[in-house]
Amino acid sequence: MRKIKYLTLCALLAASLPAIAQEEPEKTEKVQPEKEKRAKDVELKALRDRIEKLETSLQAISEQREEEELEKLRQSALSEAATAEEEKGLDEKTYIMASRSLQALNPEISVSGDFLAQLVIDDDSVFYRGANDRSGMPLRAMGLTFQSTLDPFSFTKMALDLSPDGELWLEELFITWTGVLPQLNITLGRFRQLLGVVNRWHEHDLDQTYYPLALDVLLGEGGLDQSGVSFQWLMPSLWADTNELVVQVTNGSNEALFAGDFFSVPSVLAHLKSYWDLNESTYLELGLSGLFGFGNRRGIEDEAAPGRLLNEPWRKTYMGGADLTLYWQPLRRARYHSVTWRSEGFYVAKENPLEAGNYEQGWGAYSYLQYQLAETWFVGLRGDLAQAVGDSDRMLWQVVPYVTVWQSEFVYLRLEVRHGEPDALGHDTRVLFQVNWAAGPHKHEKY
Secondary structure, eight states: HHHHHHHHHHHHHHHHHHHHHHHHHHHHHHHHHHHHHHHHHHHHHHHHHHHHHHHHHHHHHHHHHHHHHHHHHHHHHHHHHHHHHHHHTTSSSOHHHHOGGGGSSSSSSEEEEEEEEEEEEETTOEEEEEEEEBBBBBEEEEEEEEEEEEEEEEEEEEEEEOOOOOOEEEEEEEEEEEETTTTEEEEEEEOOOOTGGGSOOOGGGSSSSSSSHHHHHHOTTTOOOOEEEEEEEEEOOOOEEEEEEEEEEEEHHHHHTTTTOOOOOEEEEEEEEEEEETTEEEEEEEEEEEEEOOOOEEEEEEESSTOOOEEOOOOOOEEEEEEEEEEEGGGGGGGOOOEEEEEEEEEEEOOOOTTTOOOEEEEEEEEEEEOOOSSEEEEEEEEEEOOTOOOOTOOOOEEEEEEEEEESSEEEEEEEEHHHHHHETEEEEEEEEEEEEESSOOSSSOE
């Protein structure tokens, strides 16, 4: 029985061997294509990487060849240019100067014109106050200004005024050395003196058409301008944000204060200025001035004995002044709005030529407020008071409203009314129309 079972099992095993033999080739056939596919993918990827490397190498070789060709062309052009220059020989020469051209050495020149039409209205309606003071449309003056930087250490300025009558007046001619000592400048020549603020400005740079009465009455027509030397020291910030001291020694040729052309002893002026930034939109400036000189004439001819020279007894002149400027300009609207309040006061004491130690006195003051309405429009009002030296019985006064339009930095137009008692002739009312223009770098500068 067991032998029969064993034979049966062997028969079944023998019958199943062909089927197993047939299944194994099928599995082998399925696995073989997958291996070949993977090998082909790896080979394809390697070919692609090699192609990319070849393309990169070819591009680099092409760029290098282009650069070499360009360099060859450039060298060829330079060689041809050098050959052409050699062929010219001595026919053409080129000179190159390292210094400035002569035109650059010329000074900066500016020309200004001042047209002032006026209507004089008095009690008698005759439209004039004197032979040379009447209604009309005259050209008040033509100005010539020259300025130049001489070298790294100094510069010069000159201002000439030419009247319609042909009179030429030298207003300023000076040289300034900067930084002689730390914060110290020295000026030598003829200049408008720093007595307060406004006296330093030229007439065409004023905020009104004329100087205030205080300057005209006490200093004479044209203000205080003399020849001498000026020392300007920017002091340390002791009690203010900025302090400045100016000391000027001049010849004392002003006829209203000193001996005029008959001088021999100089006058001395000192001006101390202090400046504060009150806030981002407002600043305050205060100044004190002092002036001392002599009013006696020396070396004048004796009328009783022609050819004989005499000296008048010594007599002294003192003058003091104070100035205040408050300026407001909003930080973000600075182009369109501003307010200026400026005031000055002066006192003069001159020793009487007939009584030694006896002084004749005079004083003057002014104040004006100016408001900027828009970018080019300004309106203002100035009030003047003055009392001439030795004339304590008469008070001179004047009220000056005005409107100024700045067409540009080179041209402005002004309409002004002056009413008051500016001199011994009595009341006076004038309507003024001013047109002022400047051509050149000088423009209208307040300095």
